[in-house]
Amino acid sequence: MEFRTRDGVAKVLNGVSYHVSAGETLAVLGESGSGKSVTAQTIMGILDMPPAFITKGTIKFRGEDLLTKSADERREVRGAGIAMIFQDALSALNPVFTVGFQIEEQLRVRRGMSKADARKRAIELLDQVKIPNAKGRVSDYPHQFSGGMRQRAMIAMSLALDPELLIADEPTTALDVTVQAQIMDLLAEIQKERDMGMILITHDLGVVADVADRISVMYAGRIVEHADVYELFRAPGHPYTESLLESLPRLDLKGQELKTIKGLPPSLTNIPSGCPFHPRCPRAFDRCPTEVPAVHDLGMGRTSRCHIAEEVVARG
Amino acid sequence: MGRYVLRRLLQLIPVFLGTTFLIYALVWAIPQDPFAGKCGQRPCDPAYVAEMSDKLNLNDPLLIQYFKYLGNLVTGDFGTTFNGVSVGEQIATSWPITLKMGIIALIIEAVIGIIAGVLTGLRKSGFLDNLVLVSTLFLISLPVFVTGFVLRLYLGPQGFDLMDTSVSSDPTFGELILPGFVLGSLSMAYVARLTRSSIVENRRADYVRTANAKGQPQSRVVGVHLLRNSLIPVITFLGTDLGSLLGGAIVTEGVFNINGIGGLIFRGIQEKEGVMVTGIVTLLVLVYLLMSLLVDLLYAVLDPRIRYE
Numbered sequence: 001m002e003f004r005t006r007d008g009v010a011k012v013l014n015g016v017s018y019h020v021s022a023g024e025t026l027a028v029l030g031e032s033g034s035g036k037s038v039t040a041q042t043i044m045g046i047l048d049m050p051p052a053f054i055t056k057g058t059i060k061f062r063g064e065d066l067l068t069k070s071a072d073e074r075r076e077v078r079g080a081g082i083a084m085i086f087q088d089a090l091s092a093l094n095p096v097f098t099v100g101f102q103i104e105e106q107l108r109v110r111r112g113m114s115k116a117d118a119r120k121r122a123i124e125l126l127d128q129v130k131i132p133n134a135k136g137r138v139s140d141y142p143h144q145f146s147g148g149m150r151q152r153a154m155i156a157m158s159l160a161l162d163p164e165l166l167i168a169d170e171p172t173t174a175l176d177v178t179v180q181a182q183i184m185d186l187l188a189e190i191q192k193e194r195d196m197g198m199i200l201i202t203h204d205l206g207v208v209a210d211v212a213d214r215i216s217v218m219y220a221g222r223i224v225e226h227a228d229v230y231e232l233f234r235a236p237g238h239p240y241t242e243s244l245l246e247s248l249p250r251l252d253l254k255g256q257e258l259k260t261i262k263g264l265p266p267s268l269t270n271i272p273s274g275c276p277f278h279p280r281c282p283r284a285f286d287r288c289p290t291e292v293p294a295v296h297d298l299g300m301g302r303t304s305r306c307h308i309a310e311e312v313v314a315r316g
Numbered sequence: 317m318g319r320y321v322l323r324r325l326l327q328l329i330p331v332f333l334g335t336t337f338l339i340y341a342l343v344w345a346i347p348q349d350p351f352a353g354k355c356g357q358r359p360c361d362p363a364y365v366a367e368m369s370d371k372l373n374l375n376d377p378l379l380i381q382y383f384k385y386l387g388n389l390v391t392g393d394f395g396t397t398f399n400g401v402s403v404g405e406q407i408a409t410s411w412p413i414t415l416k417m418g419i420i421a422l423i424i425e426a427v428i429g430i431i432a433g434v435l436t437g438l439r440k441s442g443f444l445d446n447l448v449l450v451s452t453l454f455l456i457s458l459p460v461f462v463t464g465f466v467l468r469l470y471l472g473p474q475g476f477d478l479m480d481t482s483v484s485s486d487p488t489f490g491e492l493i494l495p496g497f498v499l500g501s502l503s504m505a506y507v508a509r510l511t512r513s514s515i516v517e518n519r520r521a522d523y524v525r526t527a528n529a530k531g532q533p534q535s536r537v538v539g540v541h542l543l544r545n546s547l548i549p550v551i552t553f554l555g556t557d558l559g560s561l562l563g564g565a566i567v568t569e570g571v572f573n574i575n576g577i578g579g580l581i582f583r584g585i586q587e588k589e590g591v592m593v594t595g596i597v598t599l600l601v602l603v604y605l606l607m608s609l610l611v612d613l614l615y616a617v618l619d620p621r622i623r624y625e
Contacts, residue, residue, distance in 0.1 A: 046528040078531030086529075091522040095621055096544050105540075106530055141620045157530070 013039055013221045020165060020197040025188075027200045027212035027229070029244070031265045035221035036201045040167045043199075044084050045074045061165070079106060083163035087170040089150035093142040099126075099153045100138035106160040125156040129186060148179035155186065165197040172207060184211055205248055209233060214301075217241050220266050220276035227302040237296075237304035237313040239283045275306070283308065324612065328605050335601045336594070340382045343590040344374070368398065372591070389598065395591040403595045406580060411599070413487060414569070414576035418561040420489065420496030425504035426554055430547070433511020437546075438538065440516060448512070452505035460564075464498040464571035483572050492574075499568040503557050510553055514546040521545070548618050555611030559604035 013035050020026045028036045041047045043059055045066065059066040061081060066074055078084075086092040094102060103125060104118035113121065119138065126134035129152040142150055151171060158166060168187060172180035188211050191198050202208060208215060208229065215232050217225040217240065225238035236242040246259045263280040266272055272279055278288035287307050296309035306312060351360045351368070368374075372395075373381045388395060394404035432452075436445040455463065471479050471494065483491045518524065519542055527541040566578030577596055584592035616622050 041525075044529050046525060075531045075533065078529060080531065084529045086522060086526060088522065092526045094523040094527070094541050094545070096619055097541075098620075105532065105536075109532060109536060143621050154526075161531075 013042065016218070016221070016223050018199075018216045018223065018226065020199055022164065022197050023191070023195040024214070025191065025198045025200055025212045027202060027208040027215045028218060029202060029205065029208055029215055030218035031203060033265050033268065034218040035268075036203075036218055037169050038221075039218075040084065040169050040199065040201055043167065044078055044082060046078070046084075079110060079158075079163065080161040081163060082165045082167065083158035083161070084167040084169065085151070085154050085158045085171050088174045089147070089154045090142060090174075093150060093154060093157075095142055098139050098141055099145065099157075100140075103138075103153075103157045103160055106157065110161055121160070122156075125159055126153065128159070128190070129153070129156045131156070147175050148182060151175060151179075151183050152186065155183075155190070159190065159194075162194070163196065165199065166191070167199045167201070169201045170203070171200075172204070173202075180207070187211070205244060217244070220271050221268060222276065222305065223303075224277065224306070225302075225304045227298075227304075228300065231300065231302060235313050235315075237298050237302055237309050238277075238306045239281045239312060240277050242312065243280075243282070283312070321613065324609050328609065331605060332601065336386070336598050337382055339597045339601075340385060340594050341378060343593050344372075344381065345378050371396075385594070389595075394595040397589045397592055403592050406592070407577070407595060407599065410575055410577050410580050413492075413574060414562055414565050414578060416487070416489065417492045417496050417499060417565060417568070417574065417576065418558055420492050421500030421503070421561050422554065422558055424493075424497050425500035425507050425557070429504045429507025430511050430550060432508040433550075434515055434538070434543065434546075436508070437512040437515025438519065445512075448508055452508050455501050455505040459567075460498060460502060461567045461571055463501050464495075464568055467494060467498060468571060483574050485575055487574065495568050495572045495574060498571070499561055499565055503553075503561070507550060507553065511546065511550050514549055515542065518542055518546045544618070548615070551614055551618060552611050555607050555614065556604075558607050559600065562603055563600050 016035070016039055018026055018028070028039065030036045038047070042052075042054065043066075054067065057067070061077060066077065069077075093099065097105075100119065100122050103122040104113075104115070107113040107118040107121055108115065123134045123138050126138060131137055131149060131152050137145070137149075142153070145153060151174075155171075166187075171187065172183050175183060184207060187198065187200075190196070200208070200212060212229045215225075215227055215229055216223045217232075217238065219240050225232070225236065225241050227237060232241065233245070236245055240261075243259075243261045247261060249258055261280055266276055266279075272289070274287075274289045274291050275281070275284075275293050278284045281288065285307075291307070293305045293307045293309075296304050296306065298304055298309060298313055302313075304312070351365055373384045376384065385395070392404065394402070394407060396402050432448045436442075436448045439445060470476055472482075473480070479494065480491075483495060521542075523545075524537060524542055527537045532541070562577065564578075565576055566582050568574070569576045569578040570582070577600075581593060581596045583589070584596065
């Protein structure tokens with residue numbers, strides 16, 4: 001997956017591979033610019049091409065490769081098979097249409113429902129995401145909703161066509177901490193009810209620990225570590241994950257200076273040679289700048305792209 | 317909303333009084349002698365001067381004159397010219413012609429301008445985009461009378477004989493299409509550019525991405541989600557433009573020999589027919605004011621985030 005820009009070719013995604021089953025939550029973790037959202041938008045097929053180019057790869061949904069499908073077939077999958085919710089619901093919802101209209105639109109255009117039926121269903125959906133007085137609020141505009149309510153409305157909209165997979169792209173980043181927890185609870189509940197797969201894109205380790213089953217950690221457009229959530233928190237298998245966990249504020253280390261990861265994430269037009277994390281890695285050694293680390297299988301579905309993955313895990 | 321409309325209507329009153337008074341003062345108070353040159357080489361007959369001065373209330377102070385004039389206007393009396401021709405009747409015959417032409421111009425500029433703007437906004441820097449950019453630049457830099465003369469000459473019987481470019485004294489809609497196009501050409505170029513930049517700005521908006529992610533057909537993503545947001549500034553421009561079109565019809569009417577408001581006001585100024593000038597300008601001011609009110613109200617309909625309370 002590349003972006004061809006005037007500043008050169010940005011190799012945005014490289015060797016990213018993950019899978020999600022029904023009823024399962026995969027968290028995709030990474031800093032800004034690590035390619036989490038681009039991966040999601042590639043799966044959805046909503047990136048502008050050009051500048052985006054998919055040089056190779058497969059996206060399998062229900063066993064079929066989406067990349068070999070026609071544009072119309074892919075569009076049919078969007079919303080009905082795979083739905084997506086975005087970070088900032090205020091800008092992601094259309095400001096000039098009512099929340100009801102935006103939910104009903106899915107039902108009417110995609111399912112051919114009548115106006116009255118679609119309205120009824122929209123109110124049901126708003127009710128399901130626990131919007132109080134759904135009947136009264138269905139004809140409100142997005143700006144008349146609070147931040148949390150807007151995100152709920154967006155979730156309702158994404159559920160309109162009963163998707164099998166929901167991609168949540170940083171769904172709580174723009175919200176207050178208390179509201180964040182409510183939205184995460186709601187997502188977890190809905191997922192359980194519908195036995196829906198979920199890809200949760202986030203940079204918030206706290207959110208991940210609560211809801212995810214498995215975690216993929218991304219860095220510079222690659223998946224550097226993939227593990228079960230408990231395993232990952234118990235013993236990270238990549239120095240990057242390790243640094244991320246160390247930079248979490250912890251109650252038992254109160255008073256000490258918070259650890260940070262030195263340096264900045266690399267520009268995707270100029271990814272460091274070898275292991276892309278080596279300039280910031282506390283464990284880097286002579287092989288790192290020259291050799292791209294292979295995927296190390298750590299057993300129990302765990303993988304890590306680090307030369308010394310086994311050593312890192314053992315230490316944890 | 318009701319309160320807002322009422323308040324806006326009340327606001328129209330001082331604006332209307334202010335502008336019309338200014339025009340009245342400009343026409344009547346500043347020229348030294350309104351009768352200069354009215355009676356050929358000789359000075360006017362004192363009896364005639366006295367009669368007309370009385371009729372036009374010229375002996376009253378300016379403010380009284382103005383209010384007397386306004387009082388007559390309210391009863392629908394636009395007054396008469398120095399030759400005793402009813403200004404009201406003249407306006408009644410010319411006004412519909414110019415209005416018809418103005419509306420044709422508005423429709424043409426809206427339809428062509430918006431379509432060109434949307435197409436080029438979606439396909440930035442393609443062949444069509446460059447074509448529209450160059451042709452709109454062409455229209456913007458050419459004076460309207462040049463566009464008018466060229467089109468009239470080349471499309472008419474003396475040129476490629478594609479259509480009858482003459483306009484009768486009581487023109488039909490068909491006859492006014494070409495003049496309407498000429499009248500609206502400049503604004504059409506602006507509408508195309510305004511729409512284009514608005515589309516370019518909005519097409520990467522998050523809500524467009526959402527509509528795509530919902531799997532809405534491309535026609536709806538563009539035609540419903542993108543267009544509705546992008547047209548807000550365009551509608552504002554179009555609304556206020558009707559007033560400019562009517563006021564700016566002088567040149568186009570001249571080129572096509574159309575007996576409209578523009579010609580009337582031009583002759584009025586040339587022959588110092590103050591009653592004619594104030595009458596027409598007052599009417600134009602009213603059109604401007606009502607259109608701007610309409611635009612403000614439309615704004616709230618188009619963009620629900622704007623609420624008037």
